[in-house]
Amino acid sequence: MSKSWLSEAANLQFPAVAQSTKQYISQWVHNKRFLRLVAASFTFLVIGLLYYNTLTGTVPALVPSTSIISPPSASAAPAAPAAPAGPKYAFATLLSPNYKEDVDQTDIESDEYFLSTRVLNYQLRTSNHTKYADKNVPFLIMCPPDVAQNKRDILAAEGATIVPVPHIMADWINVPLPTWVEMLDKLLLWSYTDYDRILYLDADVYLVESLNGIFDDAAAKNHNVSVELTHKDDVGKLPTQYAIAGVVDGGSGDREKPWNGDYMNAGFFLIRPDQMLYEYLMAFVDRPDSFSVSMMEQNLINQVFHKDGPMPWVKMDPKWDTSCPAPEDVKNGYKTIHSKLWKIKASPCDIDPVIGRMWYKTLGHMESFYAQIPMR
Numbered sequence: 593m594s595k596s597w598l599s600e601a602a603n604l605q606f607p608a609v610a611q612s613t614k615q616y617i618s619q620w621v622h623n624k625r626f627l628r629l630v631a632a633s634f635t636f637l638v639i640g641l642l643y644y645n646t647l648t649g650t651v652p653a654l655v656p657s658t659s660i661i662s663p664p665s666a667s668a669a670p671a672a673p674a675a676p677a678g679p680k681y682a683f684a685t686l687l688s689p690n691y692k693e694d695v696d697q698t699d700i701e702s703d704e705y706f707l708s709t710r711v712l713n714y715q716l717r718t719s720n721h722t723k724y725a726d727k728n729v730p731f732l733i734m735c736p737p738d739v740a741q742n743k744r745d746i747l748a749a750e751g752a753t754i755v756p757v758p759h760i761m762a763d764w765i766n767v768p769l770p771t772w773v774e775m776l777d778k779l780l781l782w783s784y785t786d787y788d789r790i791l792y793l794d795a796d797v798y799l800v801e802s803l804n805g806i807f808d809d810a811a812a813k814n815h816n817v818s819v820e821l822t823h824k825d826d827v828g829k830l831p832t833q834y835a836i837a838g839v840v841d842g843g844s845g846d847r848e849k850p851w852n853g854d855y856m857n858a859g860f861f862l863i864r865p866d867q868m869l870y871e872y873l874m875a876f877v878d879r880p881d882s883f884s885v886s887m888m889e890q891n892l893i894n895q896v897f898h899k900d901g902p903m904p905w906v907k908m909d910p911k912w913d914t915s916c917p918a919p920e921d922v923k924n925g926y927k928t929i930h931s932k933l934w935k936i937k938a939s940p941c942d943i944d945p946v947i948g949r950m951w952y953k954t955l956g957h958m959e960s961f962y963a964q965i966p967m968r
Contacts, residue, residue, distance in 0.1 A: 689738040782870035794859035811837035835864035858890035916941035
């Protein structure tokens with residue numbers, strides 16, 4: 593059997609000086625405490641380099657602890673996410689579980705809305721073409737209990753702020769569509785009072801341009817509640833001021849000639865959170881038949897903030913959002929498109945093929961960015 597290099601080296605003959613050097617080295621090589629010290633030093637060096645690379649962005653950081661907001665206890669009101677320093681603005685969306693039957697909720701490939709949420713997050717926070725100028729404005733993704741943990745982790749690692757939320761529902765509510773089961777969870781937005789303004793976007797909103805300036809839209813300012821129009825049963829239950837701005841619901845797909853010009857779309861609106869309004873809205877959910885559930889939360893929001901009431905919603909500049917556009921509409925300056933652009937046919941209108949390819953192009957840019965594959 594061949595001897596190790598160390599045993600062979602021990603039998604070699606060296607001059608006196610070399611011999612003493614050999615003995616000195618041999619002592620250190622056989623010193624276990626010294627070897628452990630060397631191993632520990634090497635380990636700390638590797639960890640330090642990895643940490644430095646993470647800070648400098650050369651290695652994608654894992655889920656940042658500040659992006660995960662603890663879920664509220666069952667008995668307590670939902671906790672509001674902590675607002676960043678400076679302007680207290682936020683973007684928000686609601687990610688529902690995969691609505692398809694008999695599907696693995698951890699499967700990310702079959703979940704259209706999860707994929708669209710990733711695209712929206714990429715557009716708001718990363719894409720050079722559409723990202724919001726102030727990087728301190730977070731993108732809150734509200735996740736009901738049945739949203740799989742791996743999906744939350746992916747979105748958090750990509751820069752979103754994950755907000756676990758309880759599911760809001762009442763026994764008397766018969767949900768019209770499976771994709772609308774969690775829609776009442778949007779009402780929790782009014783409880784996030786750490787923020788001055790929150791812009792809510794449905795997960796199927798696509799950005800054509802940046803939303804820079806949207807929080808300064810004239811419709812987003814505070815408005816006084818009209819006391820003279822307040823129902824006697826609501827006296828003392830409403831704040832003195834409020835803010836809610838939005839766009840007309842197209843319905844037919846034509847925002848120029850909508851079915852009802854006073855009916856707001858609940859997939860793109862801006863609010864000032866207010867605890868009194870949150871409790872006021874929740875009281876409707878707790879009271880059977882207090883609003884029509886044909887359009888779920890959209891009907892409730894329009895009922896509370898209707899044009900003839902004490903807190904009418906205010907129309908934003910129509911440039912901020914449209915649905916069912918043609919390429920000419922995009923050229924005319926719409927900032928966002930509210931349509932399921934990954935489909936060919938979708939309600940309330942079919943998808944223009946040119947517009948649809950815009951979404952898929954952004955999807956490709958997003959995936960290449962996160963895979964660290966340079967676009968050529």
